[in-house]
Amino acid sequence: MLKRVFNSTFITIFVLFAICLFSITGAIIIYLNPEGYYKIHNYPLFFWLSEHIRLDTFWIYINIFLFGYIGISLLFCLSNDIKRRNLFVAIMHITVAFFLIAHLIASVKTFRINDIILVENEDKIVNIKDGFPNLKLKLKSLSYNISQYGIPLNISATIELPDKTIKELKINHPIKVDKYHVLIKDITAMLKSIEVILTDENGIERITLEPDTYINVHNYSWRIIDANHDFSAIKVVIEDSKSSMITILKNGDYLTLNNKKFLIKAITPSFTQAVIVDIVYDPSINTIFYASTFFTLALFLQALLRLRYMFV
Amino acid sequence: MEKAFIVVTLSLLIYQIFFKKSFFLNTITFITMLVFIVYNIIIYRHFPVTGLFETLSFYAFCIIFLNLFIKNENDQYYTLSNIYTAILLAFCLMLNTKKSAFTPDALNTALFPLHVAFSFISYAFFTLSFFLVISKGSTKKILDMNYLGFVTFTIGLWTGGIWAYKAWGAYFLYGIKEIFSFVLWVYYASVIHIKFIKDRGRLLKLSTIIGFAIVIFTYLGIGIFMKNTHSLG
Numbered sequence: 001m002l003k004r005v006f007n008s009t010f011i012t013i014f015v016l017f018a019i020c021l022f023s024i025t026g027a028i029i030i031y032l033n034p035e036g037y038y039k040i041h042n043y044p045l046f047f048w049l050s051e052h053i054r055l056d057t058f059w060i061y062i063n064i065f066l067f068g069y070i071g072i073s074l075l076f077c078l079s080n081d082i083k084r085r086n087l088f089v090a091i092m093h094i095t096v097a098f099f100l101i102a103h104l105i106a107s108v109k110t111f112r113i114n115d116i117i118l119v120e121n122e123d124k125i126v127n128i129k130d131g132f133p134n135l136k137l138k139l140k141s142l143s144y145n146i147s148q149y150g151i152p153l154n155i156s157a158t159i160e161l162p163d164k165t166i167k168e169l170k171i172n173h174p175i176k177v178d179k180y181h182v183l184i185k186d187i188t189a190m191l192k193s194i195e196v197i198l199t200d201e202n203g204i205e206r207i208t209l210e211p212d213t214y215i216n217v218h219n220y221s222w223r224i225i226d227a228n229h230d231f232s233a234i235k236v237v238i239e240d241s242k243s244s245m246i247t248i249l250k251n252g253d254y255l256t257l258n259n260k261k262f263l264i265k266a267i268t269p270s271f272t273q274a275v276i277v278d279i280v281y282d283p284s285i286n287t288i289f290y291a292s293t294f295f296t297l298a299l300f301l302q303a304l305l306r307l308r309y310m311f312v
Numbered sequence: 313m314e315k316a317f318i319v320v321t322l323s324l325l326i327y328q329i330f331f332k333k334s335f336f337l338n339t340i341t342f343i344t345m346l347v348f349i350v351y352n353i354i355i356y357r358h359f360p361v362t363g364l365f366e367t368l369s370f371y372a373f374c375i376i377f378l379n380l381f382i383k384n385e386n387d388q389y390y391t392l393s394n395i396y397t398a399i400l401l402a403f404c405l406m407l408n409t410k411k412s413a414f415t416p417d418a419l420n421t422a423l424f425p426l427h428v429a430f431s432f433i434s435y436a437f438f439t440l441s442f443f444l445v446i447s448k449g450s451t452k453k454i455l456d457m458n459y460l461g462f463v464t465f466t467i468g469l470w471t472g473g474i475w476a477y478k479a480w481g482a483y484f485l486y487g488i489k490e491i492f493s494f495v496l497w498v499y500y501a502s503v504i505h506i507k508f509i510k511d512r513g514r515l516l517k518l519s520t521i522i523g524f525a526i527v528i529f530t531y532l533g534i535g536i537f538m539k540n541t542h543s544l545g
Contacts, residue, residue: 016502027491171417280481
């Protein structure tokens with residue numbers, strides 16, 4: 001009975017058709033509700049499923065069940081291939097079985113952390129998750145060209161790893177750090193400071209404000225709260241022991257402090273370069289790579305051998 | 313200039329549809345498209361498989377190329393496949409050929425042309441297998457076409473998976489295009505097993521027709537009408 005169910009090409013074909021049908025349903029569900037699946041890549045699949053017990057994930061459960069059938073069916077196929085001494089087909093079936101096992105492992109263990117910002121020459125300690133060691137990374141340098149359309153090209157970042165070795169990180173060239181893969185997503189800039197130039201009859205005064213830092217000027221404590229997109233205006237809080245005022249500093253405006261009037265001559269921001277990276281932990285990736293490679297090779301070689309009997 | 317090549321190819325195809333089909337004319341059509349592809353590589357310094365114009369013309373090129381090897385089929389088959397290729401090229405004529413002068417970093421890898429080229433070669437195999445069904449062609453050729461389509465699609469997915477892992481850190485994403493590509497692979501994996509079933513004729517024909525519908529939806533439906541990681545723009 002068991003053999004009849006699992007060793008049937010007819011049933012296997014219809015199970016594969018059913019997987020297609022449920023996957024198409026899933027694809028449409030995801031397309032219509034992308035927010036519902038927003039974090040699915042960040043957690044192991046089974047963990048994500050346990051956290052999202054919803055009706056619209058039914059297709060994943062059914063597919064897992066159907067792939068279970070395919071997994072057992074593959075073992076029967078494999079025994080048939082061995083009996084028939086069908087080497088290439090046996091390789092294909094066994095690699096698909098490995099592929100399924102690797103996916104099972106990935107569904108329990110694989111996770112990723114998105115959008116980590118590494119600021120140039122600043123140590124960044126990334127908290128991975130419970131039971132996993134933290135990762136210390138440092139962006140040593142960043143180089144890129146800007147295209148005529150303003151798009152960065154040839155992005156290359158040098159990253160200092162926890163053991164002080166330096167590795168080059170590029171798009172399409174992730175680096176391996178401990179158990180993780182680090183890959184570059186984009187470049188960005190972090191605000192380092194804003195220089196405000198004030199003038200009065202006594203001359204020019206330069207004030208350098210840094211994010212989240214109080215600066216003492218004229219017995220007042222200054223701190224940036226906000227800035228507009230082109231830094232032509234910034235919102236600051238200016239306070240002393242008695243009073244506190246929130247004011248907007250704008251190019252060309254006047255500022256009155258201690259009954260003295262200052263002209264705001266210039267507001268100049270300065271930035272530090274940074275890269276946005278993702279960190280991926282996937283213990284099954286090697287199995288998946290070798291299984292898919294051997295599968296593709298066996299399929300290709302089998303096709304080559306059959307080619308002369310085709311097109312006739 | 314690109315459209316001039318398309319017009320010449322289209323004229324040759326229309327001549328074959330209405331007047332005379334011959335291997336010689338088919339070879340000339342193929343050479344015209346080959347020159348077009350090489351011209352694009354030289355001028356734009358990338359394999360011409362980005363955007364709708366390039367992919368449609370490459371898809372048409374693959375169909376023309378594969379048709380060189382399909383011999384002894386009935387006239388209906390050649391007429392249908394030529395009409396289909398002509399429609400693809402006519403669609404190309406309506407599109408803007410203007411290309412961006414730079415290649416984004418993510419596309420600067422040998423895996424990109426391999427992934428796209430093998431995917432379109434497989435689409436061409438699946439398309440021709442569909443026309444064999446429609447024109448009541450030989451079952452063996454339908455099986456062969458589906459099988460070779462599956463082989464080339466697997467190579468396309470394999471290269472795409474490696475590239476995706478390097479670029480995104482994941483060989484598979486839960487996106488509509490990726491899931492449909494997975495569906496296409498599983499679907500044709502089951503279709504190539506149909507040959508082991510008795511009385512396979514009707515099931516094979518029906519599944520080849522449905523397979524072609526999935527191919528067209530995966531390429532054009534999702535590529536043009538749905539926002540995704542593979543949008544054709």
